[in-house]
Amino acid sequence: MNPLRFAVLILVAVALVGTTGCAKRTVTRVETDTTIDLSGRWNDTDSRLVSEEMIRDCLTHPWLTQHLTAAGKKPAVIVGVVRNRTTEHIPVGTFIKDIERAMVNAGSVEVVASAIERGDVRDERDDQERFASEETAKAFGLEHGADYMLSGEMNSITDAEEGKKVLFYQVDLTLINIETNAKVWLGQKKIKKFVGQGRYEP
């Protein structure tokens, strides 16, 4: 190697290392419904969009009108377990909350508390029975039992090679009539993402 080229190479390299080390951290506040994809992994936008779309689909299917006709009142739905069978640690709790929110906001079904939440509410009712005034204390035995249970699972397939990655997520939800075990609605939502990563940077 020509010694001059050798020298220039080092000086350029040292200068570049110096400049890359000076990058400043910036923080910008954004709206919570803004889509920001950084790593390609499952994120809050996926959770929100999938839950909204699936619940919209769920509530436009015949089971709802059939229930309203037969029972004369809104069905009570409990959101059960959504199993994570992907290669990522997806916060399933957030997804379940998104589903519950989409259902409650739609107004056509009643969402009843989960087993853990029910325990807390019962503790509170027990507390009220002992400490609250008779007029304001809430009675036991008036809970609404769920008519349907929504549960499902999340799966993913990853295909990766040399800086390129295709992520495929599939969410399957099933609504089951608790009394009859009949599956009244099956929903499916797929998301496909391509993640590219450059081999070199300055």
Next chain:
Amino acid sequence: MRARSRLARGVVPALAVLAAGVGLLAGCATHGQQRAAMQQALVGRDYAAALAALDRQGADPQDVLYLLDRGLLLHYLERYDESNEAFEAAEIRIQDLYTKSLSKQAVALVTSDVAIPYDGAPFERALIPYYRLLNYLLQGNLEDALVECRKANLFLATLATKVEGEATAYQDDAFLQYLTALLYEDAGEWNDAWVSLRRAETAYARYAEVFGVPPPLTLGGDLRRLARELGYRDDHEIYRARYPDAGEALPPGHGELIVLFENGLAPVKEEIDLTLPILKGERDRYREADAFARVLAGRAVGHTYEPAELDYLLRVAIPELRRRPPLVRSAEVEAGGVVGRTVVVEDVAALSAAALAETMPRILLKTVLRGLTKYLGSRWVEKETGEIGGLLANLLTAASERADTRGWISLPDHIQMARLVLPAGEQTVNLRFLDGDGYEVAVARVDSVEIRPGRRAYLAWREWE
């Protein structure tokens, strides 16, 4: 005036040589030496002190090795969530490092490979999900442990595609395939368990051939049981013929204890010097530095020449692996009157040795090319500035010559496994650690291990001696 001009013209390359040397003068210890305090604390089982020593040595969240050591120490401190955070940060950083920094590569070209951020050998990366799944299992969280299993399998599938058709020793991780198969079976995911188990069988055949690690005897029984559960009659017959003595099912009212025994400390890389003779006239004969470097690298195994032929002795530093064979060779596990013996299922030291041996030709060539570049640069500085300038340049470039001795050295030398079929109920597990002659070196006791009928319980233990 002439001298001044020569000096001015020599300033640029002199600065370059200075840059090559100064940046690395401060830390010339090997990675193992830098982590000496941490390792000393580990051998004394003082994990808090080990973590403090690691942080003192340099808490750099961009350094993969810092994050890996931190994750492991927090695992032993039973701070499982923090351990997972550290491991996750390491995984993200490794992913980011797929993009190579050209400037750092250029600096490495004239200083040392240490200038390039460390992104882990494949076998080290594969062991991240192992510790993460243990973190989840020890918190009773099978669902997230299974996420780690799937991550491990995905990583190994990608690795298999990458090394297909190559002579690479580490093409699949038999132990991880085996462990993930057991966990899939625990979760009732029999198809996934079947796939992993069959891959474990193939990978152990290779482990036996390349690393001298045979498949655990229990593998045959697992294959037979799963084939039966899945209704694969043909496969069941094949495995029954292949493993006639293996037991398939647990007796009623019994569960299984799986002991994962991590033994000793992984090998460290040390730095060794090579002196390669450059003979008179050779500098002019080879116009391309790459070709010249190849010739010189070939002299690493020795070269005969007449003293009068010698022009220069080029000194380069390369890494060499030093194993630290543990005093303990195996463990005897006893619970409820049932006794079992651990067997090696993952030889980390052998994987480490194979990884270095495979990269050595590339390391050597790169190192010699770097040494040659620095040598030519120093000669030019000498020519332009005189003998003192040349001497200074020589000193600085020599000081920057360091082998890349980095590695995840808090890993064990190897991992052993024992499986005990036990009656359901709370059990006390006694461990006896034996040396090569079968003499007891140490003992340990773990109380209140719950064995549930038809289920598996996992116990992880680390010995440092």
